[in-house]
Amino acid sequence: MNKSELVNAIAAGANLSKADAKKALDVTLNAISDALKSGDKVALLGFGNFAVTERPARTGINPVTKQPIQIEAKKVVKFKAGAELSAL
Structure with a gap:
C-alpha cells in the first residue's frame, strides 16, 4: 500500500x-x-512504538576494494510492533 x-x-x-x-x-x-x-518516543497502543536509537561508529569493508573503512555513528528510527499487529 x-x-x-x-x-x-x-x-x-x-x-x-x-x-x-x-x-x-x-x-x-x-x-x-x-x-x-x-x-x-511515539507509542501507538495496539500498533507499535517508534524510537530513535544511536548506532555506534564501526569498521566496515568496502565491497569493491575489500579495504576497511570507518562508518560513522548515526541516529536511526526503530519500530517495534505492538501485540495486535504482531498477531497478524
Missing part, C-alpha cells in the same frame, strides 16, 4: 474527502517526525 492508497482508505473509512484525509495523514506523519526529532 502506498500513500495515495492509504489516503483513499482513510477517506473511505472516516467518511472524509480525499483532500481532508491527505491533510490528516500529513499532519499525523509530521507530528510523529517532530516528536522523534526532539528525542521523544
